[in-house]
Amino acid sequence: MDKLVAQFPKQIADAIEIASRSDLSFYKNKTFNNVVICGMGGSGIGGKMVSQLFADQSSLPIVLVQSYSVPSFVNEHSLVIGSSYSGNTEETLTAVKMANEKGATIVGVSSGGEMARFCKENHYDFIKLPGGNPPRSMLAFSAVQLINILAVAGIIDTNAIDTIAKCRHLLNDELITIKDEAKKLAKHLFKKQCMFYTDADLEFVAIRARQQINENSKRLCWHHVIPEMNHNELVGWAGGDNSFAAVFFISQFLTDRNIKRTELSQEIIGGKTENILSIHGRGKSLIEESFYFIHIIDWASLFLADMNEVDAVEVKVIDYLKGTLDKA
Known part of the structure; x- marks a missing residue:
């Protein structure tokens, strides 16, 4: 975990590179009235961060959902972003699938898993993150992709990524x-x-x-x-x-x-x-x-x-909870 924290400034640059290579088309010929970001835990904090940092420049309300459902206002004029580092987060996937049934436009952000499969099957834009790490150590990757999605759609300042790039220099200095x-x-x-x-x-x-x-x-x-x-x-x-x-x-x-x-x-x-x-x-x-x-x-x-004197990486109780829910 020490190495991952030390790499946080570099992760910002790597995340920006991923964003620059993302071929997004979700916003074309679309009119959005609201944005809903679905995410839990280490993925959800990126949504909370973005919704607060860019509230003063967003042309639309940005709502963070951390449950199994989306608000009743979600419809064909909603942009719904599913942020799940593993791609298999139960609550996020359930909410995203509900948004799909409501006709929303969906963009997926994950390292793979069910989120990747769902987006591919339904022809939604998908951004793949590097996998294999604890979600809480990958905040830069998830937050930067969310910012890029909103910037590309013109919902926030199109130069927002440039502002994020400056953060790397500050952290190093x-x-x-x-x-x-x-x-x-x-x-x-x-x-x-x-x-x-x-x-x-x-x-x-x-x-x-x-x-x-x-x-x-x-x-x-x-x-x-x-x-x-x-x-x-x-x-x-x-x-x-x-x-x-x-x-x-x-x-x-x-x-x-x-x-x-x-x-x-x-x-x-x-x-x-x-x-x-x-x-x-x-x-x-x-x-x-x-x-x-x-x-x-x-x-x-x-x-x-x-x-x-504890292991910073270990989260056995969360693994137990998820395993037990899978069997329920």
């Missing part, structure tokens, strides 16, 4: 800082009940942190966003103590009100635990900043796995 921040984060979380906070526009960063600590570090944790947490979870900190560790991913692009809300939230939480860590974003855009945060998170989850 900031590698020493990224690893230092990751080590601080892992140490901060060690033997603590951890929770992650971002502003609402970067919720996918907090979700990524939760998922990576769950899978790689084998620890329970949770996340919330500002300003929503100011209306509920902040009160829950009345029961907080030093067994809890809070982490704030602080964007350079916060609104003035959310800057103030973050400061006040930290002050209030600081009255219950001394374990508060702020990680400040770097980069010239929200997109660059988000990749910076994610690289810190991924490294931290591995450092914490070592501290917890």
